[in-house]
Amino acid sequence: MPHISLESHLPGITGLLEYSKETAQPIRELTQFLLRGPSSLTEAERELIATVVSHGNECVFCTTAHTAAADLLAGETQTAQKVKENISTAPVSQKMKALLTIAALTRQSGKSVTAEHIEEAKVAGATDVEIHDTVLIASLFCLYNRYVDGLGTALPENPAYYLTLADRLVNHGYTRLPNGYDHLKK
Known part of the structure; x- marks a missing residue:
């Protein structure tokens, strides 16, 4: 049960973004730019960063949503799962292993990222822009x-919701749907 009154047909972040459209707008724009904008990292790789962080933070809604988006973008379901299990043995490039490690360390504390971690990423081919992003x-x-999690948002009743959400994130991005989300009401 959410800690504040949210629309029951909008689990997770969607309900919060609809609750406060004013604060949602700049967050949505930043997310759209970082995860769907121009980048030398693929959209799937950027979704893996979101997955690793959300998994490490034990945020079930975000982990499941971004795993589903990464899977859809990659066209397979193994990589995101392996990244969550162990970055160092996951089937991603050395550069992505280094960047995902930086992401996991950032999740713990920004101060956990050391000059050595940055150098490892650079040696593996990461650019300053990729490290920054x-x-x-x-x-x-x-x-x-x-x-x-701080506002206790609800998880979807039907796990298939995450597949629909992943399709929306992949094909529409992180911007608000033009007609809102009333179509999700039961």
Whole structure:
């Protein structure tokens, strides 16, 4: 049961973003830019960063949503699962392993990221922009995870909701649907 009155047909972050459209707008714009805007990191790789951070923060809604989006973008379901289990043995490039490690460390504390971690990422081929964006995405998802769990948002009743949400995130992005979310009412 959410700690504040939210629309019952909108689980997780969607209900919070609809609750306060004014504060939601800049957050949505930043998320859209970071996860769907121009980048040398693929959209799937950026979703993996969101997945690793959300998983580490034990945010069930965000972990499940971004795992589903990463899976849809990648066209398979193994990589996100393996990344959540163990970054160092996951089937991703050395550069992504280094960036995902930085994301996981950022989740713990920004001060956990050391010059050695940055150097490892650079040696593996990461650019300064990719390192910057990784830390910013990780920080943003810490905000989202705490927002979702701090206000006790509901999980969807039907797990298939996450597949629909992943499709929306992949094909529409992080902006608000033009006609809102009334179509999700039962």
